Amino acid sequence: VNSIDPAILFGISLYLIGMLGVGFYASRKIKDSDDFLIAGRRLSLWLCTATLTATWIGGGAILGAAGAAYERGFLGVIADPFGASICLFLAGLFYVRMMRRMKLVTVIDFFEMRFGRTAGLFSSVIMIVVFIGWTGSLLVSIGFVLHALTGIPENVGIVIGTVIVLIYTVAGGMWAVSLTDFFQVIILMTGLAVAFPIIAHQFGGIREFFAAAPEGSFRMIPQDATFPEWLGYIRMWMVAAFGFLAGQDLIQRALSSKNENVAQNSAYLSSILYLIFGLLAVLMGIAGSVLMPGLENPELIIPKLAMEYLPPLLIVVFISALLAAVMSSADSSILATASVFGNNLLPHLPGGLRKKGTLWWTRCTIPISALIAMLVALYVGEVYNLLLDSFSILLVGLFIPLTAGIWWPRANTPGGVVSMFSGTLAWIFFMWVTPELPADVIGWCVGLVMLIIVTLITSKTSPALPLTDANGNKIEYSDRLGTLSPFKKTSVT
Structure with missing residues (x-):
């Protein structure tokens, strides 16, 4: 789409500048590495839910899943959003209370405390590889959106997106990420909630859309599948529902929360929000397969639908929402990589290098990890598979020790x-x-x-x-499950 309305371009630019402004505002809250990495453990339920939801509804959930649904319907998106929503629910039920109780700074701290230094070092390397891969998939998404919007080459879009995310993440750390996520998730939900009915209207209404969708679009279980195909189907559920659980981005939000109940309940609420809005993106992908068949790159279907069917003001809201989805995940992913380096690999460096401290090193590794992720993005052009392959590493390497370590x-x-x-x-x-x-x-x-x-x-x-907290005190195993009720009043710090 090369003929772009200047007003639309102005609106998007304004949004991007606004995100930078929020990042610099957040930088004033940074006093030490705890503020930078875990927002001083001060995130409220709503801020924690917003940042968790926004982090997960990234390029994979919006562009990647819509592209996969365009080609295969629901069976193409078993991992994300279906499996990923289950993951958030499981995190709330079985994992985040204990993580928050241990007063960790990163999920790697858990492996180090529970299984020793070698486990900490190995899990650090795994985590950094995973999140550089995931950040790469998100930067590809930014390139797709900017290309669809302005016609600039995708690689140029990748570079522009990287620079913007980099600036506000270096400035404000977890505070910047949480505050920008809060605004981004509101824009994103508004964009999807408004866009889907307009797209469905092209069919004559939502009921007509469901009738017009390709046969088998809403099937959740494969038919006439071979044994390897069944294994592949099981794999989609497992990678998302279990593999994502050990991710630094998910655990970092639990660790940043005000208390255990906030950590747990934000995971439950995010699970519901993620499924609802992830499904809207999937349904738009299925609609796109009818309205715009034969696309060379199905992962561009959502921006193409927006440019084709939405009025200019809504295009600004919706493309901003797409950028919000991807940027809110990219900032979290870059921060996750840098957190692990600054907090967990730094102690293994020679003494002279350690003098600068965690905050300095974490800030320094943000541009390095972003640069490596950008190179991955420039050479790997597909979002959804890159996302899944990254999290396969967590499934095989860290999920079992994480679960056994707690249970x-x-x-x-x-x-x-x-x-x-x-x-x-x-x-x-x-x-x-x-x-x-x-x-x-x-x-x-x-x-x-x-x-x-x-x-x-x-x-x-x-x-x-034994399980201990950061100060070496033994952790109580009681109340590991907490409560299923998102609004239990008692507070555990």
């Missing part, structure tokens, strides 16, 4: 470390040897079996490390 007190250091290494190596091995089978499901099984066997064999010689 199986006997799980020990050798078991945790061997599980991480064996799951990851099995995943890499089977990707090469049997590419027709989902290597991540096999890697997950290997990691689980090895954790149990090695723990049982070594439990006498290597007792499990």
Whole structure:
């Protein structure tokens, strides 16, 4: 789309400048590395829910899932939004209370405290690889949106998006990310809620849209599938519902929350919001397959629908919403990478390099991780698969030790470390040897079996490390589940 209305361009530019302004405002709240990395543990329920929802409704949920739904309907988007919504619910139910109780700064702190230094180092490397891959997928999305909007080459769009996200993330850290996410999620929900009825109106209404959708668009279970296809289907659910759980971006929001209840309830609320608005994007992708069949790049369907069917003012809102979706995830992802480096890899560096401190190093690694992610984005052009492959690494390497660390007190250091290494190596091995089978499901099984066997064999010689908080105090195992009610009044700090 090369003939762009100047008013639309002005509106989008205004939005981008506004986000930079919020970032610089947030920078005034930064006193130390805790403020920068976990917002001083002061996020309220609504701010925490907004930043979690906005982080997850990124390029994968909007552009990637709409593109996958354009081609395959619901079966193309099992992982995201369906599996990812389950992940948020599971995080609230089983994980975030204990994480918040331990007063961690990153999820890597958990692996280090529970399974020792080697586990901390290995999980740091895994996390950085994952989030550079994920950031890459998000920067590709920014390139797509700016290309669809202005006609500039996608690579130029990737560079522009990287620079803007970089500036406000370096300035304000988690405060900037949370505040910009709050505005971005409101813009995003407004954009999707307004755009979908307008697109459905092209069919004559929502009922007519459902009738006109290609046959099988809303099928959730494959028909006449072969064994490898069934395994691939199971893999889609597992990577999203389990793999995403160990992500630094998800846990970072729990750690930034005011208390355990806020951590838990924001995960529940985000799960619901994410499913609703992720589904709107998926439905627009299915609508696009009828309104604009034969697209060369289906992941551009949402911006193309917006430019074609929305009035100019709504185009500004909607394209801003798309940019909001992607930028709110990209900033979180870049911050997640830098947090792990500054907080967890820094202590392993020689003493002279450590003198600058966590805050200085974290700020320095933000542009480095953004640059590497940008290079990934420039060379890998597809959003959805890059997103899934990144989180496969978390599924095979970290999900089992994370779960066992909280829920199986006997799980020990050798078991945790061997599980991480064996799951990851099995995943890499089977990707090469049997590419027709989902290597991540096999890697997950290997990691689980090895954790149990090695723990049982070594439990006498290597007792499990107890769960402790950041100050070394033993953690209570009681009330790990908390409550299913999002509005329980009691507060646990």
